[in-house]
Amino acid sequence: MRAGMTDADGRAVAQPRLDPEAAALAKRVAELIRSDVTAYASLPDGRLRRALDTAVVWAVALLLEPHPEPATGRHVDELFRRVGHLQAVHGHDLDSVQAAFRVGVHAVWQHVRDHGTQDDLVRFGAAVENHVERMLEQTANGYHGARRSFASDPARTRARLLDALLDGAPAEQLRRAGAAARWRVDEPLVLLAVAGADPVPDLGDDVLVRPRPEPAVVVCRAELLDDVLARLAGRRVAAGWAVPAEEVPDSLRFATRALTLVDAGVLPATDVVRCADHATQLWLHAEPRLRQRLSLALLRPLLAETPNSREILSETLLAWLESRDSAPAIAARLGVHPQTIRYRWKRINELFGEDLHDPEFVVQVTMLLKATVPLWKAGDQSDVDRFHAPVEGPR
Numbered sequence: 014m015r016a017g018m019t020d021a022d023g024r025a026v027a028q029p030r031l032d033p034e035a036a037a038l039a040k041r042v043a044e045l046i047r048s049d050v051t052a053y054a055s056l057p058d059g060r061l062r063r064a065l066d067t068a069v070v071w072a073v074a075l076l077l078e079p080h081p082e083p084a085t086g087r088h089v090d091e092l093f094r095r096v097g098h099l100q101a102v103h104g105h106d107l108d109s110v111q112a113a114f115r116v117g118v119h120a121v122w123q124h125v126r127d128h129g130t131q132d133d134l135v136r137f138g139a140a141v142e143n144h145v146e147r148m149l150e151q152t153a154n155g156y157h158g159a160r161r162s163f164a165s166d167p168a169r170t171r172a173r174l175l176d177a178l179l180d181g182a183p184a185e186q187l188r189r190a191g192a193a194a195r196w197r198v199d200e201p202l203v204l205l206a207v208a209g210a211d212p213v214p215d216l217g218d219d220v221l222v223r224p225r226p227e228p229a230v231v232v233c234r235a236e237l238l239d240d241v242l243a244r245l246a247g248r249r250v251a252a253g254w255a256v257p258a259e260e261v262p263d264s265l266r267f268a269t270r271a272l273t274l275v276d277a278g279v280l281p282a283t284d285v286v287r288c289a290d291h292a293t294q295l296w297l298h299a300e301p302r303l304r305q306r307l308s309l310a311l312l313r314p315l316l317a318e319t320p321n322s323r324e325i326l327s328e329t330l331l332a333w334l335e336s337r338d339s340a341p342a343i344a345a346r347l348g349v350h351p352q353t354i355r356y357r358w359k360r361i362n363e364l365f366g367e368d369l370h371d372p373e374f375v376v377q378v379t380m381l382l383k384a385t386v387p388l389w390k391a392g393d394q395s396d397v398d399r400f401h402a403p404v405e406g407p408r
Contacts, residue, residue, distance in 0.1 A: 097155025278391025297384035314364035
């Protein structure tokens, strides 16, 4: 009946092994709760959602099997206290939990009524009486315990707010979490990703900090950005755009990608990397596999060249595509003789021919080279390796 698993935080906890019919019922109950209870309608995948899904499985098991092993009670009590704790962490109230219980109990009752016997209905009634009140009680215990903890520890309320921002929580939840932390979320916010393993210095109560995992994350109001950057001097920091609270998860993705592109040699290795200054590269590198597929499809003539030829021809072609300047102007831009540009341009025409007069090809290759040339210049040979890899056919 029981099988091992981990809870939302990776700790060992017992889990009921349901038969296929009961497992399908538990899945349906979880879907009904998310569709019928407003607080859970747009709940992102995270600790609360995983805890709720596990709690649903346990509730269904207890309502269908009202006499569990003695050890089960401790596991279930801890699980539902955890649900209550996460309710408080995510800014929900207990009304949503009670609504979820009503939806779940009604769904299980309908299942027993439609598929069970009269004795099954009697056992179900006893199970509701024996277990539902206890599950609600433990949920309330976890909720109120978390609320007391937050009230006595302002740092935890700020950490809870930052978790809600990074999880993309709904606006009402962000408002409640901000009010609890005495921190305004209705102003433009800037997210910073801080590289390195050194601890982030104390940045004050007006700044939210998540020190782990790397990169560390800092969120501040836009007006405080310069001051925060000054206090992070000497650390590599990727600073996102000023965004409304609901766009903070996107800003985290962009800032993290910026640090990755610095490590790859695509972006300059400055102490402060401002995402707004590198928006095109962040966009072009959003889908690395797609970039590589396009490279193999459109840049095959360059991939067949020697490394030196590939670098100078791609650099020259990109300079022309971006400027459409004359050979002397491009030569000045690249620091070479105009005759060198003319020689290179002759070779480029040999490689691409009429494609250079196709507007769609020109647009695609321009964007592709803007993403790819920095990688090639930084020594990334993955495109070339894939180009030369043998293709295995059917045997």
